[in-house]
Amino acid sequence: MNRLLRRLLLWCARNDWMREHLPNLPFMKRAVHRFMPGDTIDDALGAAVTLQVLDIATIYTKLGEALTELPQAQEVADHYLELLSRIKSSEIDGEISVKPTQLGLDLDEDACFAHLRTLAAAAEAQGSYLWIDMEDSAYVDRTLDLFQRLRATHPRTGVCLQAYLRRTAKDVERLLPINPAIRLVKGAYDEPKAIAFQDRGEVDANYLGIAVTLLRESRTRPLRIGLGTHDVELVQQIATHAGAAGIPKEAFEVQMLYGIRAKEQRALVRAGFRVQVLIAYGPAWYRWYMRRLAERPANVLFALRQLLP
Numbered sequence: 001m002n003r004l005l006r007r008l009l010l011w012c013a014r015n016d017w018m019r020e021h022l023p024n025l026p027f028m029k030r031a032v033h034r035f036m037p038g039d040t041i042d043d044a045l046g047a048a049v050t051l052q053v054l055d056i057a058t059i060y061t062k063l064g065e066a067l068t069e070l071p072q073a074q075e076v077a078d079h080y081l082e083l084l085s086r087i088k089s090s091e092i093d094g095e096i097s098v099k100p101t102q103l104g105l106d107l108d109e110d111a112c113f114a115h116l117r118t119l120a121a122a123a124e125a126q127g128s129y130l131w132i133d134m135e136d137s138a139y140v141d142r143t144l145d146l147f148q149r150l151r152a153t154h155p156r157t158g159v160c161l162q163a164y165l166r167r168t169a170k171d172v173e174r175l176l177p178i179n180p181a182i183r184l185v186k187g188a189y190d191e192p193k194a195i196a197f198q199d200r201g202e203v204d205a206n207y208l209g210i211a212v213t214l215l216r217e218s219r220t221r222p223l224r225i226g227l228g229t230h231d232v233e234l235v236q237q238i239a240t241h242a243g244a245a246g247i248p249k250e251a252f253e254v255q256m257l258y259g260i261r262a263k264e265q266r267a268l269v270r271a272g273f274r275v276q277v278l279i280a281y282g283p284a285w286y287r288w289y290m291r292r293l294a295e296r297p298a299n300v301l302f303a304l305r306q307l308l309p
């Protein structure tokens with residue numbers, strides 16, 4: 001049942017008619033605020049203040065993907081440049097995370113790369129960091145190529161890999177020689193059986209295996225490892241493996257989304273883990289929000305409750 005609902009919600013995420021109409025419904029607007037502090041840079045940075053006091057660093061992403069015209073990519077890049085300078089002037093321990101299609105990957109790959117280079121250079125100059133999100137499977141090869149090219153000149157850059165994809169262990173092997181920064185997530189899109197594990201247990205096992213490989217490798221090479229998951233039990237299992245191999249908790253970060261498992265985020269900090277929270281913001285939240293609903297269909301009930309006065 002959950003799997004069916006997940007597929008239905010991911011179908012809704014891709015549906016253009018719904019994307020145009022559903023975000024205008026007041027109950028949807030109320031519901032999404034559980035996962036994002038608002039539409040503007042001020043809203044996003046405002047949310048960091050409470051987190052920073054708790055020793056939780058932040059990552060920012062402006063929502064929006066799959067642009068239709070190249071000048072929109074320039075606007076997105078300019079927005080992130082402003083964001084980076086606001087992070088610096090607000091003395092926030094913050095990084096940024098971008099989607100290649102938001103920077104024009106579908107329209108002009110060279111232009112997309114140029115934007116990534118500009119953002120990586122600005123992030124570096126301001127002591128920040130640039131993460132590249134991973135979108136659906138049609139983009140994996142191009143995203144990894146962009147990352148490898150970028151990383152050759154800009155070391156303060158990282159990429160997201162998805163444990164539900166059967167190929168990911170091989171992608172890790174391919175990336176290891178460049179000592180990458182990797183954010184490992186389970187994966188948020190609707191992918192076919194031929195290329196992606198469908199069973200939750202298989203995804204978790206693959207996640208654990210890849211995370212342990214990365215940690216083992218981190219003993220001999222300078223890797224940055226982000227565990228992008230709210231699965232605290234899985235994080236504990238990984239930490240136990242690491243501990244048994246003499247690898248400290250400082251060897252990785254736990255990265256979670258704003259508004260999800262906030263109590264656990266704090267408990268992890270108290271237990272000595274390094275925690276980062278990704279804050280998404282902006283008016284183009286529809287697709288992203290539908291993916292959050294798909295991850296936990298119980299969230300649909302929360303959204304529907306916003307219909308009540």
Ligand SMILES: Cc1cc2nc3c(=O)[nH]c(=O)nc-3n(C[C@H](O)[C@H](O)[C@H](O)COP(=O)(O)OP(=O)(O)OC[C@H]3O[C@@H](n4cnc5c(N)ncnc54)[C@H](O)[C@@H]3O)c2cc1C
Binds near residue numbers: 189228229257
């Ligand atoms: C920092 C970060 C960056 C990400 N970047 C990408 C990316 O670039 N590409 C990509 O494909 N995916 C990305 N994701 C999403 C990821 O792929 C998963 O879809 C998402 O994290 C849910 O899986 P989980 O690992 O939390 O584990 P799950 O097994 O799904 O969840 C574990 C527990 O966490 C809680 N939980 C999980 N999701 C939710 C939710 N939406 N609402 C409420 N509770 C929830 C529940 O208690 C659940 O039992 C990112 C996730 C994070 C945290």
